[in-house]
Amino acid sequence: MLDALTLDQMRTFVTVAESGSFRAGAARLSRVQSAVSHAIANLESELGVALFDRSGHRPVLTPEGQALLANARDILLRVDAMRARARGLGEGIELELSLIVDTLFPIETIGLALNEMRTIYPTVSIRLAVSPLGGPLDGLVERRFTLGIMVGEDFRDPAIARQALATVQLVAVVAAHHPLGLARDGALENAELADHLQIVQSDPSQRTVGRDFGVLSPQTCRVSSQDTKHAMIRAGLGWGRLPLWQVQRDLDEGRLVRMPTAALGRNSQVGAECYLTHRIDEPLGPAARVFGEALARLCAAG
Incomplete structure (x- = not known):
């Protein structure tokens, strides 16, 4: 039976x-x-x-x-x-809230949500890490963190619960003085993009071995942090995608320009969904729940 x-x-x-x-x-x-x-x-x-x-x-x-x-x-x-x-x-209140955040997510929003959590649970310590690509998923799968913020659809695991939060806008940009930036009146094709160095974020995990996301040029400069990627693009070394929240001021003040091509999204911009994630077999304590609710509210408010 x-x-x-x-x-x-x-x-x-x-x-x-x-x-x-x-x-x-x-x-x-x-x-x-x-x-x-x-x-x-x-x-x-x-x-x-x-x-x-x-x-x-x-x-x-x-x-x-x-x-x-x-x-x-x-x-x-x-x-x-x-x-x-x-x-x-x-269970009672956690001693520590551990959180790993995708580099593409606006970290200031995390700070605002953590501040709300701390007003209610001031004794809870915080451990915060920022990691790109497969890093947040590894952090949860390996039980090094309680909560994660993941961006995009490329990294999933049936043991990880996901709650959609917001959409982050990714913009393909280049320095205004770069040859691609000076060609802003034309519509560049993929072949022309491949003639220039692309700044690419490396994955600290092994989840993308043999895979590349959005790499169009055979000429690449691979960097270990998003801040480094931002600095190299601003310096005119090459072009790449960065979150709009990080480059909005550079665009407004003319240091960076959107890539003059329709091959990288309308107005060189695409959206990626952001998720609050955690292991389904690990209980969330009261501080983690308050943080998640505050983060969802902040994201909904825009």
């Missing part, structure tokens, strides 16, 4: 599938291999299907096992979220 299924059986199934063998799965679960094999056999008997093909050197998921693996993961995620919520209901 399906009612006889246990969470332990499903967790064992998922662990073996992710580990690649019964031996490796047993090691991760701190059990003997025979107990893991027995649990999988019982699960297969309850479900009435074979989850693994054991004919080779290593067990391989059957088509049925591959299909049911997604269901097992979903059930375990929901159970972990329920346990986290239950723990959170009985």
Whole structure:
């Protein structure tokens, strides 16, 4: 009967599938291999299907096992979220609020929300980091931070909950004295953009190895921080995308100009959605909840 299924059986199934063998799965679960094999056999008997093909050197998921693996993961995620919520209901105020923010998000808004949180919970310490691209997701997955601010749709994980906050505008800019800046009357094509150095943000995580986002030129200068990228573009070294909140004053005062091309968005501008994120299996304390509510309110106010 399906009612006889246990969470332990499903967790064992998922662990073996992710580990690649019964031996490796047993090691991760701190059990003997025979107990893991027995649990999988019982699960297969309850479900009435074979989850693994054991004919080779290593067990391989059957088509049925591959299909049911997604269901097992979903059930375990929901159970972990329920346990986290239950723990959170009985816990007091956090000693520390740890937060990792995408470099594209306006950091002053974070400060305003943290200030609101501190007026209510003045004893809560704050640990704040700023990181680009896959950095915020790594910080949450590795449990180094409680909350994250992520920008864009490129980094997702089923264990990470997301709440949309606002849209950040990204503008392709170049120094006014750069050759591309002086060509502001024309509409440049991709081939012409490729003739000039593009300033590109490096990813501190390993999530974008072999991938590039928005890189159009074979000539690149890769930098480790957004402030460095901003400074190199202002110096006339090359062109690149930066958040509008960071370059608005430069545009207003003529130090930077929008790239004269329609290949990088209308008026050289595109929007990226920003999300407040956290692990679904970690309860949010009262300070984290107050911070999230304050941040959402500030973003909604514009």
